[in-house]
Amino acid sequence: MKHSRSRIYRREFLGTTARLGAGLGASAVAGNLLPAPAAAAGTTGTDSKARPRATADTCIFVWLAGGMCHLDTFDPKLKGNGQEIAGSYYNPIKTSVPGIQVCEHLPRVAERMDRFAFVRSLNHQFTEHTQAVNFVHTGRVASGTIVYPSIGSIVSHQLGGFDPNAPAYVVVGNPMQPRGPGFLGGKSNFVYLTDTEAGPSALRLPDGVSAQQYEEWTRTLKSFSEPYLARHASTPMVQAYASVMDRGFEMMSPKFQNAFSVADEPAGLREAYGKEFGQRLLLSRRLVENGIRFVECSFNLHFINGYGWDAHAFAQKRVHLLIRQLDRGLSALVEDLERRRLLDRTLVVVATEFGRPPEFDGQGGRGHQSAAYSVVLFGGGVRGGQAIGATDELGREIMERPVSIPDLHATIHRALGIDPEEPLMTPGGRPVPITDFGQPVEELFG
């Protein structure tokens, strides 16, 4: 599948001065004892092949847990009846871009289609949740010799946070394994929160302790530790631990704590984002605004229809409730980012582990399908108003421009200015390229 059109070939190593700052910040954050390679991200191409300029410096990776059905959202087809007639479950509607349709429960996205891009030809080989979730997050088939890092860990490892007092990688959702750092080690791990009202685990103040009191706590800890640290001045590991401790407590600063208070947002805006999922998106926006490099924002609210996006059986009948929240959240996010002039530097990817087949099972639900499904991208240099790739009349097979998971990863890396072929080193010294031969979907840019 060749796609050589409109590549921007520029010998430009660093995007902006902001990016240079990003690189320097990285070594100070997340405890990287070695200089983070962010500043060097553009310079490692030893084969002197020029790579495109970065178009974004942060990423919000929206995760629709369970497997969003492409037919019922971004790739509508002939309508089925929820029983023996296969097809989409909802009516299609036109969008503001001629020729592109979406499902009727996505009216706000339809109105703003000029800013969204769909890839309708994503595919992989796993139809079982755990394997698919793992593959979409790591871009590699799980191996028995090492654990591969997630996309979020790779990005934070390569770029670090762009605020020295912020962690590089935050998960708004459960701390599941495929989101983890694998062989990159704990320093590339995420901090997470499952609840938009309270702060993240490990960055929350103790119950009933104010920020001021907490500062006193840390002062006490520091002064208490002094004699011990002085006695072990020549023990590098003790000193290293003390220094990451200092850096860690910087992240507890009120400024950064503030990044988590969604409650500070105007009521009207909170309303515009909608319910829990929208609030998570709003929090994600606050986070990228405050120096987080990569946010994974999970949409896993099972209670709405019983099984979330994993719409087997009866869950299918109420899946539109999820789609409407998605519609509302995404459209509010795109406008909010735009208003704050963050849209151009923030790449948003709306991904899921697989799509679902056009057929309905005995109880009216849908099974799993990974041979063809959709992903949505916007912001961060992505040209909106386009749908790349196409599936057949019932969305079962890809008719043009297949895009693999490594390709999707390469696309994200490309937008962030990371070389998808750069080797990462395992602790055993084995080089593992960032993506498994992934090729960025260049049509998305420019």
Add this chain to the structure above:
Amino acid sequence: MIRFPSPARTRTARIFVGIFLLLSLGRVLAHSREQASPPPGDQFQVRLFENLPADWHRDWSFEGLKPSLSWTTPVLGSRGLPARISPAGMTMPRNRPFALTIQGDMHLPQGDYEFRLRSRMHARFFLDGRLLLESAPPKAKELTPEEIAAKEAAEKKARDEAAQKEAEAQARQDLLRQRLEDALLEQNEETQKAVAAELEKANRRQKGEFSDTRPPAGIQDLVKNIPLESHRYRLRIELTGERLDREVSIVCRRGEEEPRLLGLGDRIPFTERAWNEWNQTESRRHKELEDAVRKPRLAKWEQYWDQRHLDQARSAAASRNPVRVEPAAGMPEFNLVDRFLGARMAAHEVKPAPLTNDYEFVRRIYVDVWGLIPTWEQVREFVDDSQPGKRDLLIDRLLADDGWADPWVGYWQDLLGENAKVYGGVPHSTGPFKEWIHRSFVEDRGYDRFATELLLMEGTAEQQGTIGFQQSFGSDVPMAEKAHVISQAFMGATMKCARCHDSPLNRYRQRDLFGIAAMLQGEPVAIPETSSVGEVPGRRKPAVPITNKPGDRITPSFVFDRGRDPARVGPDARAHRAALAEWMASQRRFAQVGVNRVWQRFMGRGLVHPIDDWDPEPQVSHPRLLDFLTEEFIANGYSVRHVQELILKSHAYQRRRDQELAGLRDTSGRHLFAAQGVRRMRAEEIVDSLHLTVRRPFKSERIAYQKVDYGIPERTWQIVSLSNEEDVAVLAKPLLQEIITLAKAFGWRDQRPNPLSVRNDDPHALQPLALANGDLMHRLVKFTDRSYYTELSRESGTLDQYGGRLFLNTLSRPPTEREEKWLRSELGALWSRRLVPPELREARKEEAGVEPVTVTDSIAAHQYIMRVRQGEPATTALTPAWRRNAEKVLWAVLNSPEFMFLP
């Protein structure tokens, strides 16, 4: 526990001129017939036939068949089989296909009878030799992978729904019980009656009668009506199939009588309750039958190991050279370990670090042996003890306790890739076998037996047998993964490269790894496409050496001893595995690698370093010391505890840490072990010690989901990652997650797809954060009514006493003068005002225990998480001002680097 004698240390043993009489493991493992019990009078006789030809069910010919097991039952029916017991005493699946006969005589009074054969299997019912009813075999249909996936998904949903229904019913009942209690308290009789009636109804719904006469899906229900004379009849059921774990029974009804299960003895009505009771009785009987077989087998297995260890000890004693190293002048020597090290240091004029003081020693030894810091009482007891040899006595006491096994479990989970999961299959997940690791060490079964039992891969998931090691979810060649694990763990051979190509780093070729994989599989193993380096045309040619192609079938081989002949070991996988275990354990390198692991764990660095890479020739810093320890190991039945004891009792282990001395090498670059280097506590030690210092057991949800149940953890090695890849609400277990989050930050692995000997200790910012601000720390430092520090605040007579105990209980040492001053400045002014008089204390309800979320509902999960986060209320026995400051002091001490790094 049965301990073999330690002959090396007994005079009599030395008299034996050892003839190395190693019994063959294969002979011990040879299958023996299980005992058949005699048929009693008022019972049906059950006979089990195994390993039948695939088409046996066509003619049901029992002629010439010998039952492999027989037992009796009072009911003409079956609900499964007693498990097979392996020669090593492990529970095993039976050999398919099977047939089962249940037969007996029974008097039936005259009447019109209705017989119903209820069966999920292919079964026949005979009355006096006449075939009355026959059920069809279950439909054997080849399912496509999609159909299997769909079926599994549907089953999962059905299970979820059933679990939800059950949970809701339970919740309704709980609510009713609560209301009933309230009504009782209020003495409101009307409500009492109403609620009691409702509860009774709910009870009936849950446990009561069959509400529906239709059989559940999958059960064939065949009916035959027949008039019978009063007579003693011969009743017989025959059944056959691939699996016999499903139900079969005869429901009999005479005239207008209530239907019942056909059986002797007590009448069993055909109700759900009676049915369930019968099932339970049956499974108890099966357990008894299994135990009757297991006991003698296990005894024989242990006898075999005792004999084997004895023979090895004799042989070792016979060939052993006396230690000819003279003590070096001026070098400290607690035992022979020090003599070997001292000789080298004397030759290089290096003075080792001085001995630790008592406070340093007691902290180090508790954490190293039990994985827990000592309490202040334990510190005091040791430091105040004035008898000579108290260090050896303490070491003996710690090693005699089961607690010595705990730290080894985490070590071997990492090394063997124990990767059990709560939910579904996660890439490369194994079954659980941590309990087996634990028992092996509690009983100090011997390192060779440990390796052998692992390689045999026996038992069931429920008993956490080594069968769990056999699994690797989603892998197309699991035995290659296992070959990699055992080569690294037991032979110190790094073979991970050899998985996909010949190793560029050592001598191992891809076929060496797959040869061991084939030994484990008992047949040639083909190299899959995925275990190869694909050459993509136009791309860079792989720079690694390759001699095998995908699809090559690699026959069994043993790279560590080419003299062995895999062709002669026997026909099946078990024979191959037993042979592999025996070949491996008979290598001297096997024992050396094991000894080196023990040395590394306690000395910070191996005599051979790195400990996983012994190729081509290991660079041993002290070859004679390694020899000495290896001989001690073998002579003592491969006792890890014995080698550990030798090391712990040496001056070398008990020296002060000194980063500079620890790095000293001799002129040939060999380490001198003049001192130990820095050591940070491991994740398990941190989490367990934090709980210990506040004297609270783990507070966690049960680690369970659907059929999987690991119980409530008490130590960190027992926790299992939630593997909540679907973000399922019911798997939101916030208390457990607190523990996981902290443990993971410090290197505990929630995924263990590969063997790991030494964890990465590089500090990163999330570690101090996860410790200082994690929910677990927040919960543990809070002075609640149950916190030990609340008690300490109340019980201590003076602030100095409080401070002294606080320091001993956290840092295992008394405070310095400066620290005493600090304590007085932080807490001095509040000391006299710390207690709230009892009459002013607010009354408070007892806090409810752990409440697991039992519904698939994110809102309920969310509410539960919020409830957990609020945590237990602070104590009202102490004034808020004291409590705040005392909590701050405790928090500061626990988060200080000194807590983290061992003396």
